[in-house]
Amino acid sequence: MATSELSLKSVRKTFGALEVIKGVDLEIEKGEFTVFVGPSGCGKSTLLRMIAGLEDISSGELEISGQRMNETDPSKRGIAMVFQSYALYPHLTVRQNMGFALRFAGVPKAEIEKQVMDAARILELEKLLDRRPKALSGGQRQRVAIGRAIVRHPKVFLFDEPLSNLDAELRVHMRVEIAKLHKKLGATVVYVTHDQVEAMTLADKIVVLRDGRIEQVGSPLQLYSDPDNRFVAGFIGSPKMNFLPATAVTNNGQPSIRLDASGIVLPAGHLATGLADGTRLVAGLRPEIFKDGGDSSLLLDIEMVEHLGSETLVHARSGETLVTVKYSGIRPMKDGETVRAEFDAANVLFFGADDQRIR
Amino acid sequence: MDRLTRTLSSVFTYAFLGIMAFLSIFPFIWMILGATNTSIDIVKGKVGIGSALMDNIRAFAAAVDVPLIFWNSIKIALLSTALTLIVASLAGYGFEVFRSKYRERVYSAILLTLMVPFAALMIPLFIMMGKLGLIDTHWAVILPTLGSAFVIFYFRQSTKAFPSELRDAARVDGLKEWQIFLLIYVPVMRSTYAAAFIIVFMASWNNYLWPLIVLQSNEMKTITLVVSSMASAYYPDFGAVMVSAILATLPTLVVFFVMQRQFVQGMIGSIK
Numbered sequence: 001m002a003t004s005e006l007s008l009k010s011v012r013k014t015f016g017a018l019e020v021i022k023g024v025d026l027e028i029e030k031g032e033f034t035v036f037v038g039p040s041g042c043g044k045s046t047l048l049r050m051i052a053g054l055e056d057i058s059s060g061e062l063e064i065s066g067q068r069m070n071e072t073d074p075s076k077r078g079i080a081m082v083f084q085s086y087a088l089y090p091h092l093t094v095r096q097n098m099g100f101a102l103r104f105a106g107v108p109k110a111e112i113e114k115q116v117m118d119a120a121r122i123l124e125l126e127k128l129l130d131r132r133p134k135a136l137s138g139g140q141r142q143r144v145a146i147g148r149a150i151v152r153h154p155k156v157f158l159f160d161e162p163l164s165n166l167d168a169e170l171r172v173h174m175r176v177e178i179a180k181l182h183k184k185l186g187a188t189v190v191y192v193t194h195d196q197v198e199a200m201t202l203a204d205k206i207v208v209l210r211d212g213r214i215e216q217v218g219s220p221l222q223l224y225s226d227p228d229n230r231f232v233a234g235f236i237g238s239p240k241m242n243f244l245p246a247t248a249v250t251n252n253g254q255p256s257i258r259l260d261a262s263g264i265v266l267p268a269g270h271l272a273t274g275l276a277d278g279t280r281l282v283a284g285l286r287p288e289i290f291k292d293g294g295d296s297s298l299l300l301d302i303e304m305v306e307h308l309g310s311e312t313l314v315h316a317r318s319g320e321t322l323v324t325v326k327y328s329g330i331r332p333m334k335d336g337e338t339v340r341a342e343f344d345a346a347n348v349l350f351f352g353a354d355d356q357r358i359r
Numbered sequence: 360m361d362r363l364t365r366t367l368s369s370v371f372t373y374a375f376l377g378i379m380a381f382l383s384i385f386p387f388i389w390m391i392l393g394a395t396n397t398s399i400d401i402v403k404g405k406v407g408i409g410s411a412l413m414d415n416i417r418a419f420a421a422a423v424d425v426p427l428i429f430w431n432s433i434k435i436a437l438l439s440t441a442l443t444l445i446v447a448s449l450a451g452y453g454f455e456v457f458r459s460k461y462r463e464r465v466y467s468a469i470l471l472t473l474m475v476p477f478a479a480l481m482i483p484l485f486i487m488m489g490k491l492g493l494i495d496t497h498w499a500v501i502l503p504t505l506g507s508a509f510v511i512f513y514f515r516q517s518t519k520a521f522p523s524e525l526r527d528a529a530r531v532d533g534l535k536e537w538q539i540f541l542l543i544y545v546p547v548m549r550s551t552y553a554a555a556f557i558i559v560f561m562a563s564w565n566n567y568l569w570p571l572i573v574l575q576s577n578e579m580k581t582i583t584l585v586v587s588s589m590a591s592a593y594y595p596d597f598g599a600v601m602v603s604a605i606l607a608t609l610p611t612l613v614v615f616f617v618m619q620r621q622f623v624q625g626m627i628g629s630i631k
Contacts, residue, residue, distance in 0.1 A: 052527075075532060089529075091547060
């Protein structure tokens with residue numbers, strides 16, 4: 001049985017009268033790569049800082065390796081943190097930066113040197129050890145920041161949007177590096193990002209946050225294919241899921257759902273929830289479910305086509321609603337055309353008026 | 360036409376800058392030339408190199424105990440500067456980094472003291488120093504400069520550029536608050552310290568009115584007081600006055616030119 005390395009129980013954070021973390025319960029297993037995602041201001045960084053000990057916990061319990069850590073000093077929690085701006089000490093060399101925490105923990109010089117060299121080898125930083133941070137590129141600085149975390153051998157690595165300051169190409173490269181590093185070290189990682197591609201590619205477990213609350217916890221594919229609510233469905237996946245107003249109807253004696261704008265009727269017999277006729281719903285169609293030969297279709301007026309080579313993105317309208325369709329490969333479509341976009345009705349998700357998923 | 364306007368504009372700009380530069384530098388040139396002339400030549404308005412430099416130096420050295428007044432000035436300026444930098448940087452850092460309900464109120468109260476003219480403070484300060492038994496001591500000059508509202512303000516503004524993530528990283532690395540200040544903040548903000556050093560050192564070195572009030576015996580006096588007293592004698596020896604003015608100016612010039620780069624960096628922001 002897997003042991004829980006990090007546990008949050010009804011954790012709350014208030015700033016005066018303002019509650020920013022509204023009761024978070026979460027278990028993170030040993031060796032798991034957990035990603036906190038959510039829009040700006042959802043509390044993901046605050047939650048990470050609470051785990052690190054950089055923000056006080058107003059109420060609730062934080063446990064790391066089974067020990068209560070609410071009041072423990074950040075340096076004694078068994079964590080190491082990598083910051084968005086790298087937070088390297090500009091007046092120290094790479095070697096001094098990486099060994100800084102160990103020096104303050106009273107580790108003997110020879111041991112510090114060994115740890116620093118080991119981490120430098122893993123991160124290919126050996127040639128940069130005597131440079132100052134300002135003489136390094138963004139990617140190198142981030143590697144040093146990761147190296148500084150590694151030498152501490154923490155129980156939990158905390159990453160606070162570590163790739164946000166890098167350019168697109170370097171971000172992809174560092175993402176792969178972090179994934180490899182996690183595999184090599186087998187460490188428990190909590191990683192904060194607002195980039196859902198980072199979340200999908202790195203995570204064993206994604207925690208979607210909104211407004212200080214957890215919306216859903218699950219594996220990347222679970223969140224993608226089986227979201228609990230409209231927020232998660234809209235947040236995970238790129239381009240975003242299309243949401244079309246719909247109404248529950250009975251069609252030929254069968255429970256069905258009619259898309260309001262187009263009038264097409266989709267079967268709803270597979271839904272366990274009984275829906276009274278006239279119930280207002282929202283149908284969720286991912287842009288990538290559209291394909292030739294589907295059992296249902298939408299008539300779309302194309303507003304704009306983006307030809308990306310490997311895929312074609314079509315921005316169109318179904319009635320008043322804007323719909324994005326993603327086809328793989330090159331499609332000979334033009335702005336202003338009207339097309340019939342086909343899809344399988346079984347791939348459509350439904351949400352109630354309260355935005356919760358109807359299964 | 361357009362070219363002519365541009366040429367004329369440049370001519371006027373350079374002429375204006377030239378005049379301003381001349382006005383700024385002329386007192387220095389005159390001071391140096393004056394040091395080589397006799398008092399009579401200076402009064403006559405002679406602008407040129409004379410041959411009385413050694414006589415003027417001898418006259419100045421005979422009139423005052425040069426090493427002693429230099430030592431007094433240096434001691435006061437260095438102690439004032441060092442202590443002001445310690446107090447103001449701790450205060451500026453504290454005001455910026457630590458949150459408190461009363462922080463802004465206390466800070467505003469400190470800034471308000473900038474509005475009080477020194478003339479209004481002289482008598483209470485003198486009484487205070489008298490009660491502390493510090494009149495005619497160098498501490499009477501040093502102590503009132505320590506809580507400089509302007510330098511606190513300067514350090515607080517500069518601390519805004521100090522990344523909070525550095526402090527967070529240091530906390531995760533196990534540093535206590537005083538260690539973060541000493542081992543991270545101070546070295547990272549060294550340009551800010553350099554700029555503040557120049558500002559405070561110059562102000563302290565050139566301080567005249569307050570030392571004139573509290574320093575009474577000759578062996579306590581600073582170079583600015585000596586220059587002033589020589590210039591206001593019944594028959595002032597202007598040649599010796601010019602020599603003393605050069606000696607009084609020299610240390611601030613040296614400090615400025617040595618630390619010029621850090622000064623400019625400190626003024627535009629320490630963190631790159």
